[in-house]
Amino acid sequence: MNPSTRYDILCQHRRKAATFSSVGRLLSWDQETYMPHAGGPGRSDQQAALAEISHKAATDPRIGELLAACESDQSLTGDPKTERNLREMRRDFDLATKLPTELVAELAKVGSQAQEVWKDARANNDFKAFAPWLERMMALTRRKAECYGVPQGGELYDALLDEYEPGATAREISAIFGPLRQRLSNLINEISEAKKKVPTKILTSKIPADKQHAFGLFVLEAMGFDLKAGRLDVTTHPFCEGLAPGDTRLTTRYRDEKFTDALYGTMHEMGHGLYEQGLPKDKHFGEPLADSISLGIHESQSRMWENFVGRSRAFWVWALPHARKRLGGALAKATVDQLYAAVNTANPSYIRVEADEATYNLHVMLRFEIERGLIAGDIRTKDVPKLWNKRFEDLFGIKVPDDRRGCLQDVHWSFGLIGYFPTYTLGNLYAAQFWEKINKDLAKFAGPSTNGNGKHSAAANTTAAEKLIAKGDFAPLKAWLNKNIHTHGKRYRAGELCEKITGKPLSADPLMRHLEGKLRPIYGI
Amino acid sequence: MNPSTRYDILCQHRRKAATFSSVGRLLSWDQETYMPHAGGPGRSDQQAALAEISHKAATDPRIGELLAACESDQSLTGDPKTERNLREMRRDFDLATKLPTELVAELAKVGSQAQEVWKDARANNDFKAFAPWLERMMALTRRKAECYGVPQGGELYDALLDEYEPGATAREISAIFGPLRQRLSNLINEISEAKKKVPTKILTSKIPADKQHAFGLFVLEAMGFDLKAGRLDVTTHPFCEGLAPGDTRLTTRYRDEKFTDALYGTMHEMGHGLYEQGLPKDKHFGEPLADSISLGIHESQSRMWENFVGRSRAFWVWALPHARKRLGGALAKATVDQLYAAVNTANPSYIRVEADEATYNLHVMLRFEIERGLIAGDIRTKDVPKLWNKRFEDLFGIKVPDDRRGCLQDVHWSFGLIGYFPTYTLGNLYAAQFWEKINKDLAKFAGPSTNGNGKHSAAANTTAAEKLIAKGDFAPLKAWLNKNIHTHGKRYRAGELCEKITGKPLSADPLMRHLEGKLRPIYGI
Numbered sequence A, B: 001m002n003p004s005t006r007y008d009i010l011c012q013h014r015r016k017a018a019t020f021s022s023v024g025r026l027l028s029w030d031q032e033t034y035m036p037h038a039g040g041p042g043r044s045d046q047q048a049a050l051a052e053i054s055h056k057a058a059t060d061p062r063i064g065e066l067l068a069a070c071e072s073d074q075s076l077t078g079d080p081k082t083e084r085n086l087r088e089m090r091r092d093f094d095l096a097t098k099l100p101t102e103l104v105a106e107l108a109k110v111g112s113q114a115q116e117v118w119k120d121a122r123a124n125n126d127f128k129a130f131a132p133w134l135e136r137m138m139a140l141t142r143r144k145a146e147c148y149g150v151p152q153g154g155e156l157y158d159a160l161l162d163e164y165e166p167g168a169t170a171r172e173i174s175a176i177f178g179p180l181r182q183r184l185s186n187l188i189n190e191i192s193e194a195k196k197k198v199p200t201k202i203l204t205s206k207i208p209a210d211k212q213h214a215f216g217l218f219v220l221e222a223m224g225f226d227l228k229a230g231r232l233d234v235t236t237h238p239f240c241e242g243l244a245p246g247d248t249r250l251t252t253r254y255r256d257e258k259f260t261d262a263l264y265g266t267m268h269e270m271g272h273g274l275y276e277q278g279l280p281k282d283k284h285f286g287e288p289l290a291d292s293i294s295l296g297i298h299e300s301q302s303r304m305w306e307n308f309v310g311r312s313r314a315f316w317v318w319a320l321p322h323a324r325k326r327l328g329g330a331l332a333k334a335t336v337d338q339l340y341a342a343v344n345t346a347n348p349s350y351i352r353v354e355a356d357e358a359t360y361n362l363h364v365m366l367r368f369e370i371e372r373g374l375i376a377g378d379i380r381t382k383d384v385p386k387l388w389n390k391r392f393e394d395l396f397g398i399k400v401p402d403d404r405r406g407c408l409q410d411v412h413w414s415f416g417l418i419g420y421f422p423t424y425t426l427g428n429l430y431a432a433q434f435w436e437k438i439n440k441d442l443a444k445f446a447g448p449s450t451n452g453n454g455k456h457s458a459a460a461n462t463t464a465a466e467k468l469i470a471k472g473d474f475a476p477l478k479a480w481l482n483k484n485i486h487t488h489g490k491r492y493r494a495g496e497l498c499e500k501i502t503g504k505p506l507s508a509d510p511l512m513r514h515l516e517g518k519l520r521p522i523y524g525i
Helices: A003-033 A037-058 A061-071 A080-098 A101-124 A127-148 A156-164 A170-193 A209-223 A259-278 A295-309 A313-326 A336-342 A360-376 A381-396 A422-444 A464-470 A475-484 A494-502 A509-523 B003-033 B037-058 B061-071 B080-098 B101-124 B127-148 B156-164 B170-193 B209-223 B259-278 B295-309 B313-327 B336-342 B360-376 B381-396 B422-444 B464-470 B475-484 B494-502 B509-523
Strands: A230-234 A240-244 A247-252 B230-234 B240-244 B247-252
Touching (some): A003 A037, A003 A061, A003 A080, A003 B037, A037 A101, A037 B240, A037 B247, A061 A080, A127 A360, A156 A170, A170 A509, A209 A230, A209 A259, A209 A313, A240 A259, A240 B037, A247 B037, A259 A295, A259 A475, A295 A475, A360 A422, A422 A494, A422 A509, B003 B037, B003 B061, B003 B080, B003 B240, B003 B247, B061 B080, B101 B127, B127 B156, B127 B360, B156 B360, B170 B381, B170 B509, B209 B259, B230 B259, B259 B475, B295 B422, B360 B422, B422 B494, B422 B509
16 A cells, blocks of 8 residues: 555544544534433433444554554655644544543443533532532543543643643643732732722613624624534533534523623634634544644634624724614613723622633632642542632632532533633633734734724724724634634644744733733723 | 343344434434534535444344344243334344345435436426436336345335335235225315315415414424423424434424414424324333334324314314414404314315325325336336326326426435335324224213304214314323324334224225315315
């Protein structure tokens, strides 16, 4: 067999395995969106069967043979893209073959059941009902981590983290999170003590879900999300699923009395969705070259659209006239500056997914600490509520009223997503660092400023991206992301990409510059 | 291995194969309902991958070994349910393993091409373009029938029929269809010559889809369809998918200017859905004991709710006040008798899927005659239009204007669905025969009549089921169907079940009594 034929067959095997995984993702999407309640047990069986098949396909010994042959073939290793493709396939194959099939099936099945239990437990504020399932999932997850193996000089948690953020370690993350926590806490304290209060009443105008949905679709379309290759639906916990080539599905949730929840939720998921739509799946589906780099980089895309685009003043310059037209009378008297300030308040609150841009990272750090302790065995599952509530008060200065608004609020742990939370804050950090570079690169597209209030003095501080956003011209930003991030797939690791784009390793500075630069003027501090 | 362990493992194998098939059904459902347009090619890959896995699981040689061992084990063959379960598993396994892979592939490939040719041929009214493809599909279908094998004393067509209606034969069906055809033709002739014309304007009031949808859900709930274990969505072609245990999905389509299309479509699919929900899938999913008997029996359930319940006068006695409330002003002045008559008009027409309850069966018989002749080699494909048009005129008394409204109207033959059409009329026949027995058995539940017009004279002719329907009390009917039909799964063949329930073999008499009893008074003949 000649080398390129062998390489093609290897890619075909990967494509088939990816096809089975994509079916598993449809099962999950359907479970969250449209599956009737009584379908739960049957769905568990389907998930388990699919997980088993996917795992079998991904661990097919034939892949190992083909990989070994390709790796030792000098005619293939010359091309850097092929070489990286092979290196990442090797990583995936090794990870996948380390897990016994029965463990994969059990994780899928118990996870799907635990998720149903969690739903009820959260609704009923009943941690005790969920505790034994959390315990089972932690035990299974530790078994998984042990199968992966602890990296040299690392800890068990790193083995889990590596699945979502290849190459990252708890220690490195701690080193960035430490100063971030300190500077964030200081900023939040200053804001809490500030005399100026930002009115947010404008956000609580009652707007029916169907109008919000139509406006959400309008925003998606304006920003370049392809609705012929995607959808927007409603779920309890919003998500984006890059389901298959040409099929990327977003979800959101509507609260009549706070339209910005769904709006920013939708823009967040759209950031993920644009990444999925920007990956070269037509050509490379199933190969690392059509896969996203890491959850951190994925989150950098969602956070960028949600916070750096959506919470800019420029966004409201563009969006307000459309919102007035499409969301009804509630916003008739709202001004750009009112909305800009209102969507940028920073206050300690209980629910991560509703937290503001600044305190959000404190929520993440709380979860990172606890899950790291659970895996290390330093924390017992039954102690989670007590510990959560204590640490929460330390970080936020307020008391958790109940577990529904405390340790039961997130779905992640119910199906064994450990090592996942820190990637949210990594996303914010990467987004901030990319954003500074984007503003330099987009300067050539940005014309004179239109900041909507006619005062030219303010325009001097407007960045290139903001100038484009104010005009509703999102195409240069989307094109920049497509070209510099999306199209590469897994060609670079997160750290490499960050250095390639920004010339520097990841740091807390750009994010703190962004938050301080925005929040200090708003709060007059 | 002890016998019951072996039997359990056999059932587990079946359950697994059924689980894969159920995932394939979700892929189809999603494709028809929510999949974005660009997801098409990816979906084909997913379907192909799932089909391969399902087929492998259903033809796993291990099933053959376990079956053989169980069949020869006297400790298992004593129990009639187990015995029937094994017998039907044998049948399924033999059917699945009798077709050579290359024939399956060729049927799929040529069928998919022929279907595309058929689409154009229908659009262009060009039978000649379709003829060579029909010829190829008939040849392949005959080869399929030969692989299945002709049953003793039967004909080649029986082998095809057996796939959809196990155990049925063309000769038996002919023996019932013969008198049905004669009596139906007479009835249609009488109606055509009747002076009384039934006004149908009331049905064309404009009613928006969202109101129709809400009313459809109301009717489903009232009739006992469990919406916690099912859904109702919108598709171009309505269907019911018994997707998995606890998950039965119905679809319908809305026409603003004819609300009864969706209403009866929904009730039709609900009949299928109640059957699916009534099968003992929790205990026996994947085994014949949790499978439906045949397409004919399945159709008897859909036709019963659509026609025997939904097109009764009693239905409108119950439904009209609700419809007035929920469908808006359009029905404000409608009366029960107007609606009852309007939904029961009978007129010769060209298109099967738009035909009324009575003439529908003539459409089916025409197709049965011709496809039987095609398989036997008595009819040549090129003669189909001429023959169709001649027989159509004999049956309906009107001339077919073109092949588009004649032999080119249905998709079935283009992908080799031969032996499928007669099950539609078998469904009507079974429904009518069951219905007479149901009326006897439900007498004890039915109180005094409330026929909605306050005249007690009319009440004397009201059957037990009609009394319950007029009160909106559908529970006894649903319970009867659950107990006498659904819960048995494939324990009985269709003919056996009919004899068990009604004490008689299937005949044309009950259906003709039903149609004549309804249509003569409406048309005053």
